[in-house]
Amino acid sequence: MTADAHMNTKSAAMAASPAIEVRGMSLAIEGRSILHDVTFSLDRGEFLCICGPNGAGKTMLLKAILGLGKPTLGSVTLFGANPGEGRKKIGYVPQRKNFDRMFPARVVEVIAAHLSGAWPLMVTSAARDKAAAALRIVGGEHLLDKELRDLSGGELQRAFLARALVADPEMLVLDEPMAGVDAKGIVDITSLLDGLTKQRRMTVVMITHSLSVVEHCATKVLFMENGTVMAWGNPAQILHDPRIRETAFTGHDHEHAVTSGKGEY
Amino acid sequence: MMEFLSEILAQDFMVRALTGGALVAIACAMLGVLVFQRGITFVGDGLAHSMFGAAGIMALLNAMIGTTTGSPADSSSGTYGAFFIWAALPLNVLVGFAMAWVRRTGKLRGDAAIGILFPIMFAAGVLALALRRNSGAPPLNMEALLFGSVLGMTQADLLITAGGAVLIAVIALTWGRRIAYAAFDPDLAAMSGVRVALAEYALFGLCAAVVAFSMRLAGVVLVSSLLAIPAGAASLWRGSYGWQLLFASVFAATSVKVGLVLAYWIDVPSGAMIVLTMGVLFFLAMVTRALLVPDARR
Numbered sequence: 001m002t003a004d005a006h007m008n009t010k011s012a013a014m015a016a017s018p019a020i021e022v023r024g025m026s027l028a029i030e031g032r033s034i035l036h037d038v039t040f041s042l043d044r045g046e047f048l049c050i051c052g053p054n055g056a057g058k059t060m061l062l063k064a065i066l067g068l069g070k071p072t073l074g075s076v077t078l079f080g081a082n083p084g085e086g087r088k089k090i091g092y093v094p095q096r097k098n099f100d101r102m103f104p105a106r107v108v109e110v111i112a113a114h115l116s117g118a119w120p121l122m123v124t125s126a127a128r129d130k131a132a133a134a135l136r137i138v139g140g141e142h143l144l145d146k147e148l149r150d151l152s153g154g155e156l157q158r159a160f161l162a163r164a165l166v167a168d169p170e171m172l173v174l175d176e177p178m179a180g181v182d183a184k185g186i187v188d189i190t191s192l193l194d195g196l197t198k199q200r201r202m203t204v205v206m207i208t209h210s211l212s213v214v215e216h217c218a219t220k221v222l223f224m225e226n227g228t229v230m231a232w233g234n235p236a237q238i239l240h241d242p243r244i245r246e247t248a249f250t251g252h253d254h255e256h257a258v259t260s261g262k263g264e265y
Numbered sequence: 266m267m268e269f270l271s272e273i274l275a276q277d278f279m280v281r282a283l284t285g286g287a288l289v290a291i292a293c294a295m296l297g298v299l300v301f302q303r304g305i306t307f308v309g310d311g312l313a314h315s316m317f318g319a320a321g322i323m324a325l326l327n328a329m330i331g332t333t334t335g336s337p338a339d340s341s342s343g344t345y346g347a348f349f350i351w352a353a354l355p356l357n358v359l360v361g362f363a364m365a366w367v368r369r370t371g372k373l374r375g376d377a378a379i380g381i382l383f384p385i386m387f388a389a390g391v392l393a394l395a396l397r398r399n400s401g402a403p404p405l406n407m408e409a410l411l412f413g414s415v416l417g418m419t420q421a422d423l424l425i426t427a428g429g430a431v432l433i434a435v436i437a438l439t440w441g442r443r444i445a446y447a448a449f450d451p452d453l454a455a456m457s458g459v460r461v462a463l464a465e466y467a468l469f470g471l472c473a474a475v476v477a478f479s480m481r482l483a484g485v486v487l488v489s490s491l492l493a494i495p496a497g498a499a500s501l502w503r504g505s506y507g508w509q510l511l512f513a514s515v516f517a518a519t520s521v522k523v524g525l526v527l528a529y530w531i532d533v534p535s536g537a538m539i540v541l542t543m544g545v546l547f548f549l550a551m552v553t554r555a556l557l558v559p560d561a562r563r
Binding site for chain 2: 063066067068087088090092094098099100102103104105106109110113114117118119120121122147163
């Protein structure tokens with residue numbers, strides 16, 4: 001086989017490979033087991049909701065998939081490549097906004113930094129236009145020149161969503177994106193995500209405690225408890241189990257408080 | 266006044282000091298902004314003290330080998346052995362990497378790794394200098410090492426200092442923007458393709474190098490101020506990261522020039538006058554901010 005043919009076979013294999021493939025992955029931090037023997041495979045274009053009680057290891061699972069946490073056992077591939085390589089195709093919205101509040105960051109700079117992979121000294125007009133376009137998608141045009149530390153929880157989520165979308169990702173990875181967002185924001189974000197998966201065939205992976213989001217958007221559900229996958233399947237199968245409904249969707253976090261407080265979105 | 270300034274500019278060593286000093290100050294200020302954002306302001310102090318250790322070890326080696334390059338005995342011209350400084354530079358960079366390594370592998374928070382390593386290096390320096398003295402080698406000019414001495418800056422020193430400072434400033438403006446991104450949020454930076462661990466090592470290594478390049482100007486005790494004060498003054502204002510780099514650079518270069526001229530005028534160590542000038546300017550900046558922005562939220 002020639003080198004070219006080999007490359008073609010390789011890229012064809014990457015194009016056909018599932019969005020996420022996790023095999024027998026375990027992860028421990030300082031001897032404490034966080035994830036145990038997680039295996040699943042997610043096709044492109046699916047909308048996966050990861051559910052489970054607080055402390056089940058959902059965020060750590062996302063981080064391991066993205067290569068931000070290193071598995072002690074097993075393997076993860078993203079679009080057929082290792083996570084460090086595959087994550088370039090991913091837009092990520094973290095749960096806790098851990099960014100340094102003292103850092104002089106404006107929304108346009110945070111988005112431009114994602115485009116160039118370095119903090120901008122000055123934002124180019126091309127990057128500014130892209131940032132504005134991404135913010136328009138999430139209904140946050142007015143946030144472009146605001147400082148990050150001045151934003152409310154909901155505004156921050158929109159800014160981070162725009163950041164995640166700006167590089168035309170193949171997959172969105174969202175860790176409780178509705179946390180701290182008001183009822184209208186939840187409706188907006190949900191319909192936005194729904195549109196992205198249906199129109200652009202974008203793959204979405206999302207941690208959520210919101211039953212209504214799972215019912216409306218998910219094509220696959222992964223239910224976790226104590227670091228292991230307890231159930232995997234389509235929403236109808238998973239939501240059929242009253243114990244899962246009870247455990248996964250009564251977590252006392254912001255997101256649930258907002259959704260339950262306002263009723264159905 | 267004009268006469269006084271032209272008298273200064275007629276002195277070769279003062280021209281060298283003003284040129285090298287301003288360049289080093291700008292390099293320090295730029296790294297200082299990164300260090301400030303990373304929340305490890307103490308790194309300047311740590312690496313300056315470890316630089317004392319590295320210079321002490323090199324001075325001992327120098328006495329043992331018996332080379333006369335940059336002999337420390339030549340205190341009549343204010344020299345304390347540039348040789349030690351340049352020889353100690355790579356050793357100090359290694360200490361910087363070790364700090365980053367201890368910080369990452371030991372999962373130590375904030376300044377702990379720095380606080381653990383620098384006294385060890387400082388103690389090694391004290392030991393090395395004592396052994397050097399016992400061996401009968403001529404004593405070092407300790408005051409110059411501790412507080413800076415621009416008098417001894419030769420043309421070769423200036424070239425090395427200026428070259429190093431320009432290189433570090435260019436790195437801070439280009440590759441350093443990845444370090445800045447990692448300082449903002451390591452996970453987000455990693456997702457945008459920044460190699461976060463490399464950025465951390467690079468920051469410590471660059472700080473170790475810039476401290477070495479600043480030794481002549483400010484000495485062990487005062488060099489950390491070049492990293493800390495301009496960046497602190499820049500952070501008083503709500504400006505972008507790029508604007509903070511600019512503000513800190515202008516602040517530092519101005520302070521160094523004014524401080525050097527004052528030091529020459531009253532005939533006192535340059536490092537002390539530079540730091541005092543920066544201190545005065547910092548408090549002026551604070552007062553100005555309080556007057557201009559009465560409801561400044563931090």
